[in-house]
Amino acid sequence: xxxxxxxxxxxFGMRPxxxxxxxxxxxxxxxxxxxxxRPDIHGGVETGIPFTGEPWSPAFLSxxxxxxxxxxxxxxxxxxxxxxxxxxxxxxxxxxxxATSNEIAANGGRSDxxxxxEPLRTERTYFSYLHxxxxxxxxxxxxxxxxxxxxxxxxxxxxxxxxxxVGARATAHVLEQYTARAWKTEIxxxxxxxxxxxxxxxxxxxxxxxAEWAAGDAERLVDALRELRSTDFRRESDLxxxxxxxxxxxxx
Numbered sequence: 609x610x611x612x613x614x615x616x617x618x619x620f621g622m623r624p625x626x627x628x629x630x631x632x633x634x635x636x637x638x639x640x641x642x643x644x645x646r647p648d649i650h651g652g653v654e655t656g657i658p659f660t661g662e663p664w665s666p667a668f669l670s671x672x673x674x675x676x677x678x679x680x681x682x683x684x685x686x687x688x689x690x691x692x693x694x695x696x697x698x699x700x701x702x703x704x705x706x707a708t709s710n711e712i713a714a715n716g717g718r719s720d721x722x723x724x725x726e727p728l729r730t731e732r733t734y735f736s737y738l739h740x741x742x743x744x745x746x747x748x749x750x751x752x753x754x755x756x757x758x759x760x761x762x763x764x765x766x767x768x769x770x771x772x773x774v775g776a777r778a779t780a781h782v783l784e785q786y787t788a789r790a791w792k793t794e795i796x797x798x799x800x801x802x803x804x805x806x807x808x809x810x811x812x813x814x815x816x817x818x819a820e821w822a823a824g825d826a827e828r829l830v831d832a833l834r835e836l837r838s839t840d841f842r843r844e845s846d847l848x849x850x851x852x853x854x855x856x857x858x859x860x
Contacts (some may be wrong), residue, residue, distance in 0.1 A: 612764075614728050618655065622758050624741050626714060632736035632762045639732045640677050641768035643778045646739035648748065650774060651689075653742055655669055657728060658735040659774070660689030664818040669728070676809075677733040677834025679768045685763045685815035705818035734766050738781055760785075770836065771810045775817040786810055793858075811836070 613619045618631035630652035644650035644658050651662040659668060665688035672678045685691055728735075739747055739755040747755075763771075763786075771786065773779040776795050784790040787807035793800075801816040813832060816825055 615848060616730065620762060622740065622757055623739070624755065625655045626741035627742045628653070628742040630656055630658055630737060630742065631740055632734060632766075633728065633775045634730040634734035635732050636734070636766065636784065637732065638730070638734035638766050638768045640734070640770045640772060641763060641766055642677070642733060642735045643763075643773045643782060644735070645775050645777045646737050647742045655690055656857075657689060658737055660727065662688065662819070664821070665689055667821065667826055668818040672733070672833070675730055676837050677833060679729035679731045682725075682727045682729055685725075687748075690725045690726045691727055694729065704742060734762075734768060736762050738778055770813060771817050772813045773806065774815045779814040782812055782814075787812060799845045802828045804832070804836065 613636050615636070617633055619636040620632070622629075622631045630647040633656075642659070647653045647658075650658060651660050651665055652658045653661065654777040655661050669678060669681065669687070669689055673680050681687065681689065706788060716772060736759060737755075738759050739752055740758055741747075741751075742754060743751065769783050773782040776797055778791070778798060779797065780795050783793055783795075783805070787805065787810070789805055789807070793805070797816040797820070799813065800814040805813065805814070813836065
């Protein structure tokens with residue numbers, strides 16, 4: 609199934625009940641789904657785009673570009689994915705009339721209205737968070753549970769072939785919810801970084817939190833992505849020969 613939308617920011621129009629949030633961003637027909645924790649940990653509070661605006665963002669985005677998941681950074685964007693060449697995001701333009709939650713949702717989660725700028729040129733890749741709302745302090749488990757419906761809806765709508773959870777919490781969640789490996793997999797991100805794990809209909813490639821990368825971690829991720837993309841990572845079978853007509857019927 610193909611999703612019919614040309615929207616890159618918040619293509620499914622998610623509207624959680626919070627004033628500021630960072631919705632999904634990227635190709636709605638992605639093969640690769642990069643999963644983060646939440647905006648205050650993995651970025652995007654100012655830009656409205658996951659994994660941007662952090663000190664480690666240039667290294668992370670560069671690794672994804674070299675690995676083939678991004679086509680690069682758009683002209684006019686800073687290396688960290690922000691829209692200013694000095695690495696800053698545009699300021700809010702209407703301080704007298706703060707944006708409503710619906711306006712923020714329409715702007716892809718941003719309050720500054722710069723919904724048109726798309727700094728990341730995605731290459732069949734989608735980015736989203738377990739907890740898309742920008743929290744006021746540490747979110748409770750109940751808050752994560754409430755945000756799960758938005759994340760799971762996006763994940764199943766995208767139906768990517770490869771999940772790339774970033775950091776320990778996202779990795780634990782993906783392994784628990786979308787594989788049968790959680791009980792036998794220790795969440796050791798040094799060991800799991802860039803390693804392929806077979807899930808229930810997905811391949812899982814955990815990524816160590818970029819803020820914790822040491823020498824060689826970026827190269828290890830790039831090599832893993834290149835190796836993965838050179839294989840039959842979709843792992844689909846055509847059952848069309850068993851049904852009437854000439855159209856393919858692909859299943860995982």
